Amino acid sequence: MAYRSLLRVPGAAFFPLGFLARLPYATSSLATLVLVQAASGSYAFAGLAAAAQGIANALGGPIAGTLADRHGHRLVGTVTALANAAALTALVAASHTGRASMLTAAALSGLTQPPVGPLIRVHWSRLLHARARPDLLPTAFSYEATADEISFVAGPALVGLLTALGPTAPTLAAIALLLLATLPFALSLPQGSSEHRQSTRAARTPLPRLPLAAMFLAMAAMGTIFGAVQTGVTAYANDSGHPGSAGLLYAVFGIGSALAGAACAWLPAGFSLRRRYVTFAATLLLGALTLVAGERGHALPAAMAVAGVTVAPYLISLYALTERLAPADRATVALTILCAGGPLGTATGQALAGYLADRHGSAGAFLVAPVAAAAALLLAVAAVLGHATRTRSERSVRTRS
Incomplete structure (x- = not known):
């Protein structure tokens, strides 16, 4: 009954789009390992590139969150989806050049990773409070945790299947998902009223x-x-x-x-x-x-x-x-x-x-x-x-x- 009530709040299309929007994050680390190892011939360097990507993501996430609170979820979600697609494209291109460019592109792909999970959870919180249904918030968070876990099962499996087509295939798939799922999902988020943005700038x-x-x-x-x-x-x-x-x-x-x-x-x-x-x-x-x-x-x-x-x-x-x-x-x-x-x-x-x-x-x-x-x-x-x-x-x- 709880999940049935949850379905009626944002509309059914919100759920598959939100799930697909988080798949680029679930595939990014393994896809980078596969691509960089194939390009460099070194597992150690591939691990270094994946670590650079993860650390940059940890640094970039709070920056994106701050900007989202100040300027709205739609704008930040859209910009990061486009920037991340560009960074992953640069990573594919760098795989044909040298190690320094691969390391830089891997870090940029982590820095620009769209914070889909936090954006969705804050959206649920605001939406359910606006609909006077804060009692459904634990159900929403339960669903999001389940979606996260399923994505982290599906993501590596997808990378494994696509690697048979070549080492660049998983990264190219992540780019496609960013443009076809994460970007539309970001555009579906509310931008936030101008009054809210002015108040948050005035007194944080x-x-x-x-x-x-x-x-x-x-x-x-x-x-x-x-x-x-x-x-x-x-x-x-x-x-x-x-x-x-x-x-x-x-x-x-x-x-x-x-x-x-x-x-x-x-x-x-x-x-x-x-x-x-x-x-x-x-x-x-x-x-x-x-x-x-x-x-x-x-x-x-x-x-x-x-x-x-x-x-x-x-x-x-x-x-x-x-x-x-x-x-x-x-x-x-x-x-x-x-x-x-x-x-x-x-x-x-x-x-x-x-x-x-x-x-x-x-x-x-x-x-x-x-x-x-x-x-x-x-x-x-x-x-x-x-x-x-x-x-x-x-x-x-x-x-x-």
């Missing part, structure tokens, strides 16, 4: 820096888990003599997360957001420990399925808390700052897990995941305890006054 509400920093670190911890799992699965598949199974194993992880994200729409209203945050951070740690046990017990496929179920509920809690703590006129930049933690964490997880995989195999790589998950749990507990302390202090002040 400050962001809650410490809580937002905690959310950023929490997302970085999740990214570290992603990086460790990607590296661990790759090492496990290579060690087992079936390197092609890595994609299938990671797909099991993503499918489990997508199903759990969809189920979050039916969580009881009495299960508060902060309780969900701590609970799902704890289950995330259990899932990471399951991966370690599954690798050692030669039951990694089952462990991947179990661990995947713990991912989306945790991510949904992060998005919902960040949306709640952000001022209305700074919601987009707050969510892009949150999302910036993902690629930085993934790069960190890949680097640490890669170092351990070289020395201890896949078992060493997977050990990074529970360490990152434990950090995520500590951050969640600290955030909830800090909120409870502030609430008691505010009540005490009101009582004395």
Whole structure:
């Protein structure tokens, strides 16, 4: 019933277009690896180019979010879609020149990546509040988490299929998706009233820096888990003599997360957001420990399925808390700052897990995941305890006054 009610809010066409609009992001890292490795003949350089792309994306996302809050989602979404298509075109051209130009083009493609996820989530928030249906916001965020996970299963699979046509094919497909899906989606977003833009220029509400920093670190911890799992699965598949199974194993992880994200729409209203945050951070740690046990017990496929179920509920809690703590006129930049933690964490997880995989195999790589998950749990507990302390202090002040 919840999802049926959600369908009536933006119109049915919003959903397939929004899903296709995020596919260029889901394909970008792997597509860049394939293209640059084929052009340079070096996996190390291809990894460097993908890392440059990810770091540039982490830097460019908050800039795009700030501009979207100031100048409107439609304008920023349109400009970044066109700029990203141009940057990826430059990357294809650079693959026929030298390494320096490839590295520069890869960084530019990350810097100009359209922040589709944050734009969609802020759009949902504003739309549902305008329709007097804020009760549907958890359902909307559950759907978005599910769509994200499905895109991260479909994206690498699409790259794998298109690579058979040549190393440039996945990047050319991403360019086509940017122009045929991301651009039309951006044009469908509201630009925002001139009164709203004038008010946000006149008096910018400050962001809650410490809580937002905690959310950023929490997302970085999740990214570290992603990086460790990607590296661990790759090492496990290579060690087992079936390197092609890595994609299938990671797909099991993503499918489990997508199903759990969809189920979050039916969580009881009495299960508060902060309780969900701590609970799902704890289950995330259990899932990471399951991966370690599954690798050692030669039951990694089952462990991947179990661990995947713990991912989306945790991510949904992060998005919902960040949306709640952000001022209305700074919601987009707050969510892009949150999302910036993902690629930085993934790069960190890949680097640490890669170092351990070289020395201890896949078992060493997977050990990074529970360490990152434990950090995520500590951050969640600290955030909830800090909120409870502030609430008691505010009540005490009101009582004395």
